[in-house]
Structure formats: structure tokens, C-alpha cells
Amino acid sequence: MNLISRLPRWLVAAAVLAGAPQLSAQGFDLEPGDVIIADDTLSGPTGWLRILHKDGSLETIASGTPLFNPAGVYIDRDGNLLVSCWNGQWTPENGIYRFFADGRPYEKLNTTPLEDNFRVCRDSQGDVVVADGFAGLARIDESGNVDWFSPPGTAQFETNIGVLWDMDGNLLVSEAPNYLMGSLEPGRIFEVDLAGDRQLFAFDPNLLPNPNGIALNSDGSLLATDASTAGDPRHSLVRVNRFGQVQRISDRFVFPTDVAIVGRGHSVVAAPGEEAVVWVRPDGSRQTLVSEDEDGNPSNGLPVDRPYALTVVPALWLSTPFVAQLGTLLTFRIESLKAFAGQEVILAISTDQGPYAMANWWSWDAQFSHLDLDQAKLLRGNLQANGEVQFLTWIQDPNLQGKVLYLQAFLEGERLLSNPVALPVR
Structure with missing residues (x-):
């Protein structure tokens, strides 16, 4: 065509x-x-x-x-x-x-x-x-x-x-x-x-x-x-x-x-x-x-x-709820290839208003300063044998209500980023 x-x-x-x-x-x-x-x-x-x-x-x-x-x-x-x-x-x-x-x-x-x-x-x-x-x-x-x-x-x-x-x-x-x-x-x-x-x-x-x-x-x-x-x-x-x-x-x-x-x-x-x-x-x-x-x-x-x-389909696929309810425990799931089992995944959660806030940094270089650690939370975990890992986190800060959380996962050993997700807080 x-x-x-x-x-x-x-x-x-x-x-x-x-x-x-x-x-x-x-x-x-x-x-x-x-x-x-x-x-x-x-x-x-x-x-x-x-x-x-x-x-x-x-x-x-x-x-x-x-x-x-x-x-x-x-x-x-x-x-x-x-x-x-x-x-x-x-x-x-x-x-x-x-x-x-x-x-x-x-x-x-x-x-x-x-x-x-x-x-x-x-x-x-x-x-x-x-x-x-x-x-x-x-x-x-x-x-x-x-x-x-x-x-x-x-x-x-x-x-x-x-x-x-x-x-x-x-x-x-x-x-x-x-x-x-x-x-x-x-x-x-x-x-x-x-x-x-x-x-x-x-x-x-x-x-x-x-x-x-x-x-x-x-x-x-x-x-x-x-x-x-x-x-x-x-x-x-x-x-x-x-x-x-x-x-x-x-x-x-x-x-x-x-x-x-x-x-x-x-x-x-x-x-x-x-x-x-x-x-x-x-x-x-x-x-x-x-x-x-x-x-x-x-x-x-x-x-x-x-x-x-x-x-x-990205080698890291991030799944989240469609809406984050304030005061609830949220589950974030990351799927990857079984070949990456055992490797560490970092999930970054930020209120940065950029469309893809986490896509601009690697943890070992100067671009890491792009991430405002006062507004971000980093969760770490290792991929299991099935190529998956889950993160649990509470959304409790009342100042987050009405805002949007920006999430992206990062597989450092492979220099791979997941799909970015914008998650509204209600």
C-alpha cells in the first residue's frame, strides 16, 4: 500500500x-x-x-x-x-x-x-x-x-x-x-x-x-x-x-x-x-x-x-490498574522474556508532568539527574523463572488525589525500557 x-x-x-x-x-x-x-x-x-x-x-x-x-x-x-x-x-x-x-x-x-x-x-x-x-x-x-x-x-x-x-x-x-x-x-x-x-x-x-x-x-x-x-x-x-x-x-x-x-x-x-x-x-x-x-x-x-x-510487544510489558484509588494497595505486574529470569527490574513512579517521565534516564550516567527523587519512588525486584515480577505499593498521600502518576520499568542489565503508563489518582 x-x-x-x-x-x-x-x-x-x-x-x-x-x-x-x-x-x-x-x-x-x-x-x-x-x-x-x-x-x-x-x-x-x-x-x-x-x-x-x-x-x-x-x-x-x-x-x-x-x-x-x-x-x-x-x-x-x-x-x-x-x-x-x-x-x-x-x-x-x-x-x-x-x-x-x-x-x-x-x-x-x-x-x-x-x-x-x-x-x-x-x-x-x-x-x-x-x-x-x-x-x-x-x-x-x-x-x-x-x-x-x-x-x-x-x-x-x-x-x-x-x-x-x-x-x-x-x-x-x-x-x-x-x-x-x-x-x-x-x-x-x-x-x-x-x-x-x-x-x-x-x-x-x-x-x-x-x-x-x-x-x-x-x-x-x-x-x-x-x-x-x-x-x-x-x-x-x-x-x-x-x-x-x-x-x-x-x-x-x-x-x-x-x-x-x-x-x-x-x-x-x-x-x-x-x-x-x-x-x-x-x-x-x-x-x-x-x-x-x-x-x-x-x-x-x-x-x-x-x-x-x-x-x-516490548520485552518489558507493564500492566497496571486503569485508575489508582487513594488509600488502596495497588499491584503492578511486569512481564518479560524467560531468558531474563533473575535480572533486576526497576519500576519508577513519578508525578513528573512530562509525557514519559522515566524514558530519559539510565541509572549509571548523568541523565539520572533528570529524575526528581523528591517526586519519584523506585521499586526494585527480580524477574522470576516465568519472566514476571509484581510490585505492591500503597497510594496514601492525599496530595496525590487528582494528579497523574507516570510509571515506567527498566531492565538495567539489558538496557530495556517498558511501555510507559499514565495512571490517574482518584
């Missing part, structure tokens, strides 16, 4: 919708290390939502309407999946859909159609942020209202594709040229503050002319895929350091559209041009994990067709 293939689908959107199969969905159980794939299709009007488990097995958990051209997938804090689905510019089906792990029917989060939606993430208050093509960045609140709060930073026909939070509480968005609409400007990556104001973060016409998917490393650097929509042969995976400098990791791809971090410099790349999901090592060498031609039948879309977007 690149920008070239989107226009013809827009012209036949009504016919596609009329013949689209209804959704077939099931519950699912995510484990650390699983890869979630938003799989577009060449063999039908809709796509699939799949899980590539760390044992190599592939599970299809949803197919049919509303998975029109799934263009982004995000793991919510409760283990559900947010999927960005597109069926033509400004069509009613465009939106962010939540697929529930327990098998409940999906729900659409936005009440207003999106323009050309791609990747998605959430902020600490629970609002959804979407990279919405030519329209820029959109925010969807809990009532489904859509606010386009940050227009494209370069030109009218630049396409916003990737979006994520950085370690300083700002958004990073990748913006690629749309050659079909006459854009000749090379792409850029912008830093966007909470008000929507943009500042150039990375610009390299030689190494990163067409930035698509982006992913955040634990050291604050980015991985980015470069995928041309005009036959440009420079299809690559690059690293962008915290100063915006670009270094190529590998150029052995065909239209790589998304990337996710696995850990220790390893990543997985969605390459719909190869109809494959690829594992990339720190030295740039690669291994195909799953591809469309594995079953010898290129027409059936199995086991994958055109994997367009993906995400990885």
Missing part, C-alpha cells in the same frame, strides 16, 4: 466497499517479543491483522471490514491493538479502530473521518495521535473528536507517515514527498511540541529522501525506513542520532515502510515491496522472518501478503 497504489483504490472505493467481506476477528494473547503486523493485500479488498509469535508461528487475528488498507498498528496500554485503516481520502471508513484482546467487537475511535491516516500512537492523557497524510497530525480525544493540530511542515503535498514520542516529551513525525501530487521536496523528520509547532530534526536528501516508518532506540536515536514512491532505488534502513545526523544501516530492501525495535540494536522491518517481514542485525545483515512466497502460492496472500506496518 504505497501512495501510487492508493489513488486507484480511491477511485473504486465504492465498489470495494460494496464487495468487502465482513470482519472475522478473535481474541488474542500478546507476549513480549511478538511482532504485530498490519498486512495489506493484493488479493482482495481488505487486509489482515496478524501476530508473528517469537516461536516463528503466525496467527491471523482479524480480517475483512474495516481493515481497508491497514496503515499503522499500536499496542495500547491494556494489551489491545489500535489499527489505522484507510479506504480513500476523507471516506467515512477512515479511522483508528480498537481491536480487543478478549475478542469483543472492535470499536472506531474517531467520529470524524480522517484524511489519509498512517501511523498512530497515544499520549499520556489517553488521546490518540495520528499521522494523517496531507492534513498533518491529528489528535483524537476520548469522545472521538478530531483536532488537526499540526499541519505539514514542508509543503502542501508532503505526506505525514510516522509518528512517535521522543524521550523529551515531544512528538517526532516523518514527512515524505508525494511525487504523484507534484512534490519535489525531499522528506524530513520534524520534532513537534504539544502545541503543534514544528522544528526540523533531520534532513538528509542523500541518505533519507523518503522517510516512512520511524522507531525510537533506548539511547534516544531513531531508526527510519526510506521508501521511494517514484522508483528511486534508495530503499534503506538508517539510524538518526539525537543531533539529527543520518547513517545508513542497510540498503538491501524493496520499499521498506515501517520498522520496530526488538532490542540490543536489532530491529524488524516491514517491506511490502518484498512481501516480507525482515529481521535486521546491528551490522546491517538481514534475515527474512516471514514472506508471501513461503507457501508457493502468490495469489492467496498467505502467510503474509504486503506487510505494511508493524510493532513489537
Whole structure:
């Protein structure tokens, strides 16, 4: 699903919708290390939502309407999946859909159609942020209202594709040229503050002319895929350091559209041009994990067709209650890989108002000063044989009522951070 293939689908959107199969969905159980794939299709009007488990097995958990051209997938804090689905510019089906792990029917989060939606993430208050093509960045609140709060930073026909939070509480968005609409400007990556104001973060016409998917490393650097929509042969995976400098990791791809971090410099790349999901090592060498031609039948879309977007279940997964009731004992659970059994996990709890307060420090370097120890509590424990650890803590200080606690776990021996959680105190 690149920008070239989107226009013809827009012209036949009504016919596609009329013949689209209804959704077939099931519950699912995510484990650390699983890869979630938003799989577009060449063999039908809709796509699939799949899980590539760390044992190599592939599970299809949803197919049919509303998975029109799934263009982004995000793991919510409760283990559900947010999927960005597109069926033509400004069509009613465009939106962010939540697929529930327990098998409940999906729900659409936005009440207003999106323009050309791609990747998605959430902020600490629970609002959804979407990279919405030519329209820029959109925010969807809990009532489904859509606010386009940050227009494209370069030109009218630049396409916003990737979006994520950085370690300083700002958004990073990748913006690629749309050659079909006459854009000749090379792409850029912008830093966007909470008000929507943009500042150039990375610009390299030689190494990163067409930035698509982006992913955040634990050291604050980015991985980015470069995928041309005009036959440009420079299809690559690059690293962008915290100063915006670009270094190529590998150029052995065909239209790589998304990337996710696995850990220790390893990543997985969605390459719909190869109809494959690829594992990339720190030295740039690669291994195909799953591809469309594995079953010898290129027409059936199995086991994958055109994997367009993906995400990885973090190696540390933090589960909490949805609300912290003052005066109650809370249980926080952290799941990880069994291979990390015995290693110490640190859970940081803070009232710091930054979106991801714990994501900016490592305990052995100067960045530790970022953590205000007067406002933070550190809990320590060791992962058990099953790869899990639980923390119990009382929320008793009456001054916390009405505030938000920011939590994040840290596996020091592996330099891994968990998913961040914002927990309101009532």
C-alpha cells in the first residue's frame, strides 16, 4: 500500500466497499517479543491483522471490514491493538479502530473521518495521535473528536507517515514527498511540541529522501525506513542520532515502510515491496522472518501478503490498574522474556508532568539527574523463572488525589525500557 497504489483504490472505493467481506476477528494473547503486523493485500479488498509469535508461528487475528488498507498498528496500554485503516481520502471508513484482546467487537475511535491516516500512537492523557497524510497530525480525544493540530511542515503535498514520542516529551513525525501530487521536496523528520509547532530534526536528501516508518532506540536515536514512491532505488534502513545526523544501516530492501525495535540494536522491518517481514542485525545483515512466497502460492496472500506496518510487544510489558484509588494497595505486574529470569527490574513512579517521565534516564550516567527523587519512588525486584515480577505499593498521600502518576520499568542489565503508563489518582 504505497501512495501510487492508493489513488486507484480511491477511485473504486465504492465498489470495494460494496464487495468487502465482513470482519472475522478473535481474541488474542500478546507476549513480549511478538511482532504485530498490519498486512495489506493484493488479493482482495481488505487486509489482515496478524501476530508473528517469537516461536516463528503466525496467527491471523482479524480480517475483512474495516481493515481497508491497514496503515499503522499500536499496542495500547491494556494489551489491545489500535489499527489505522484507510479506504480513500476523507471516506467515512477512515479511522483508528480498537481491536480487543478478549475478542469483543472492535470499536472506531474517531467520529470524524480522517484524511489519509498512517501511523498512530497515544499520549499520556489517553488521546490518540495520528499521522494523517496531507492534513498533518491529528489528535483524537476520548469522545472521538478530531483536532488537526499540526499541519505539514514542508509543503502542501508532503505526506505525514510516522509518528512517535521522543524521550523529551515531544512528538517526532516523518514527512515524505508525494511525487504523484507534484512534490519535489525531499522528506524530513520534524520534532513537534504539544502545541503543534514544528522544528526540523533531520534532513538528509542523500541518505533519507523518503522517510516512512520511524522507531525510537533506548539511547534516544531513531531508526527510519526510506521508501521511494517514484522508483528511486534508495530503499534503506538508517539510524538518526539525537543531533539529527543520518547513517545508513542497510540498503538491501524493496520499499521498506515501517520498522520496530526488538532490542540490543536489532530491529524488524516491514517491506511490502518484498512481501516480507525482515529481521535486521546491528551490522546491517538481514534475515527474512516471514514472506508471501513461503507457501508457493502468490495469489492467496498467505502467510503474509504486503506487510505494511508493524510493532513489537516490548520485552518489558507493564500492566497496571486503569485508575489508582487513594488509600488502596495497588499491584503492578511486569512481564518479560524467560531468558531474563533473575535480572533486576526497576519500576519508577513519578508525578513528573512530562509525557514519559522515566524514558530519559539510565541509572549509571548523568541523565539520572533528570529524575526528581523528591517526586519519584523506585521499586526494585527480580524477574522470576516465568519472566514476571509484581510490585505492591500503597497510594496514601492525599496530595496525590487528582494528579497523574507516570510509571515506567527498566531492565538495567539489558538496557530495556517498558511501555510507559499514565495512571490517574482518584
